[in-house]
Amino acid sequence: MPMDVPDKAHVLATLTGYLIEMFELQADAITPQARLFDDLGLDSIDAVDLVVRLQDYTGRKIPASEFKTVRTVGDVVDQVHALLSGQH
Amino acid sequence: MLRGLGLIRLTVDGRATLSACHGQLVVANHPTLLDVVMLMALLPNAQCVVKHQLWANRFLGPVVRAAGYISNDLDAEALLQACRATLAAGNNLIIFPEGTRSVPGQPIKLHRGFANIALLAPADLLVLRIGCDPVTLVKGSPWWQVPPRRANFRIVVSELLPIAPFLAVGPRAIGARRLASHLQAYWGRYGD
Numbered sequence A: 001m002p003m004d005v006p007d008k009a010h011v012l013a014t015l016t017g018y019l020i021e022m023f024e025l026q027a028d029a030i031t032p033q034a035r036l037f038d039d040l041g042l043d044s045i046d047a048v049d050l051v052v053r054l055q056d057y058t059g060r061k062i063p064a065s066e067f068k069t070v071r072t073v074g075d076v077v078d079q080v081h082a083l084l085s086g087q088h
Numbered sequence B: 001m002l003r004g005l006g007l008i009r010l011t012v013d014g015r016a017t018l019s020a021c022h023g024q025l026v027v028a029n030h031p032t033l034l035d036v037v038m039l040m041a042l043l044p045n046a047q048c049v050v051k052h053q054l055w056a057n058r059f060l061g062p063v064v065r066a067a068g069y070i071s072n073d074l075d076a077e078a079l080l081q082a083c084r085a086t087l088a089a090g091n092n093l094i095i096f097p098e099g100t101r102s103v104p105g106q107p108i109k110l111h112r113g114f115a116n117i118a119l120l121a122p123a124d125l126l127v128l129r130i131g132c133d134p135v136t137l138v139k140g141s142p143w144w145q146v147p148p149r150r151a152n153f154r155i156v157v158s159e160l161l162p163i164a165p166f167l168a169v170g171p172r173a174i175g176a177r178r179l180a181s182h183l184q185a186y187w188g189r190y191g192d
Helices: A006-025 A043-057 A074-083 B015-019 B035-042 B052-056 B060-066 B075-086 B112-122 B164-168 B172-190
Strands: B008-013 B025-028 B045-052 B090-095 B127-133 B151-161
Touching: A006 A074, A006 B172, A043 A074, A043 B075, A043 B172, B008 B015, B015 B035, B025 B035, B025 B052, B025 B112, B035 B045, B035 B112, B035 B127, B035 B151, B045 B060, B045 B075, B045 B112, B075 B112, B090 B112, B112 B127, B112 B164, B112 B172, B164 B172
Parallel strands: B008 B151, B025 B090, B025 B127, B045 B090
Antiparallel strands: B127 B151
C-alpha cells in the first residue's frame, strides 16, 4: 500500500531510535554520513541484530546480500525506504 | 625452551588456578608473539580462537590446523557452536579480545566477538594480564631484534569475572559493550 509509506526523514528517525536503544549510541553521532562500522562501532553481529529489527519494522525479509553494500546510516535509510516503497 | 636458553624469564601469579582450569573461557591481553605459547604451556587442554589469516600462514597454518584451533572467520553461529562444544568437552578456550597484538604505547582496542561468545555460551571469564619488560616480539618490531636485556614475562591471573551481571543488562549488544569496556579499562590501566 503506497499510501502510508513513511518518507526518508521518518525512516531516519526510526533507525536513529533503534540505534540508540540497541547499541546505546549518542543521538548526535547518528547522521546520514556516519559509517556503521567505522564511526558507530557496530560489528557484524550487531548488524545481524539490526537487520532482524528492520525486518520487523518493514515487514519484509531483508536478504543479507542486499545489506552487504550498506556502509552508512544513509545507505540503510535508502534501502529501507526502497523496501517500503516496494522497489525491491 | 626459550626459558631454558635464558632468553626470557617467566613469572606466573596464579599458576595453580591455571592448571586447575576445566572448561574455562580465558581472556588475556596480547602484547607479544609468545603469549599463546606460554599460555598453552600453563593451561591444560588449551584451545584457542585464532585469526583466520593464520590459517593461510605458511609456517603457522599447519600448526593451528593440526592443533584443531578455531578460526575466527567461521560464520557467527558456527563459531559459537565450536566454542560451546570445546568448553563443554572440558577444554579451556583462550581468546585474545584484541584480535591481534597490541601496539606498545597505543590504547588497546577490543573486538567484541569474545564478549558475544561469553554472553551466548554463556560462560564466566578468567581474566589474565600479560606483561613483558622490556618489550620483545611486539607488533611493529622484527622478531630477530633481540631485547637489550633478558625479557621478563609476567602472567597474572586477575579474576574470575562472572557473566551474570552482563547478561542482566538486557540486550546482548549492550552487555557485550559493557563487558568490552570493563576489560578495556582493566588492561588499559596497566598499558604503557
